[in-house]
Amino acid sequence: MSTPRPVLYHCANARSFRVLWALEEMGLDYELVMLPFPPRVLAPQFLQQNPLGTVPLFVDGAVRMTESAAICHYLAARDSSNGWAVAPHEGAAFAAYLNALHFGEATLTFPQAVVLRYALFEPAERRQPQVAEDYSRWFLARLNAFAAVMGSEDYVAAGRFTVADISVGYALKLAQVSGLAAEFPPVIVDYWERLQARAGYQRAMAAQERAGIAQGVMPTEVQRG
Numbered sequence: 001m002s003t004p005r006p007v008l009y010h011c012a013n014a015r016s017f018r019v020l021w022a023l024e025e026m027g028l029d030y031e032l033v034m035l036p037f038p039p040r041v042l043a044p045q046f047l048q049q050n051p052l053g054t055v056p057l058f059v060d061g062a063v064r065m066t067e068s069a070a071i072c073h074y075l076a077a078r079d080s081s082n083g084w085a086v087a088p089h090e091g092a093a094f095a096a097y098l099n100a101l102h103f104g105e106a107t108l109t110f111p112q113a114v115v116l117r118y119a120l121f122e123p124a125e126r127r128q129p130q131v132a133e134d135y136s137r138w139f140l141a142r143l144n145a146f147a148a149v150m151g152s153e154d155y156v157a158a159g160r161f162t163v164a165d166i167s168v169g170y171a172l173k174l175a176q177v178s179g180l181a182a183e184f185p186p187v188i189v190d191y192w193e194r195l196q197a198r199a200g201y202q203r204a205m206a207a208q209e210r211a212g213i214a215q216g217v218m219p220t221e222v223q224r225g
């Protein structure tokens, strides 16, 4: 009997893109279920699968996970021979890997979610330009500090591409939607170009496009960036 494929519930260009990108980089087999954004409102039946109403939801047999960076690490760490994760025995590189894996979501993505909400998603009367401005500055200050630490390195840890680059890379992708990409420092401009040139990134972009058309779930103007 064949093992069922893992299922990724995804909205175009949302945080679930991290998982899609990881699956494509690793050449794993999976089923992609596209949802309109926000699923909580536009696909309320999804709440039965994930009461949080958020994407990603990743289902792999008995495994159910909802945090994008954790799912990427789960996929990467299962096969230590492939180098997608950094192992504890790699010393300081392991620490840099874990730091960047979490920095990508907690420090670089969260403030942009606030900017998007209070500058774009909320109806005009609930928008908060000062909040959007403050969190834009917050994001850029932390990104600049990160660029200084990264210096001339090609990747965020261990001198190779890992899922920590996917975590940070997604935050850079989101900055194209939040408008903050225009203020990237040069180190980050180069790094983001390096990541987008990867065949795995391009396959993930093509996969969401294909699945969106096949399932009749098209991204909104904001989601397209």
Ligand SMILES: N[C@@H](CCC(=O)N[C@@H](CS)C(=O)NCC(=O)O)C(=O)O
Pocket (backbone or CB within 6 Å): 014, 015, 016, 038, 039, 040, 053, 054, 055, 056, 066, 067, 068, 069, 105
């Ligand atoms: N920390 C979670 C955040 C998940 C999350 O908030 N996803 C957003 C899409 S980017 C979502 O589903 N929002 C819909 C909602 O909040 O209703 C992760 O990294 O996966």
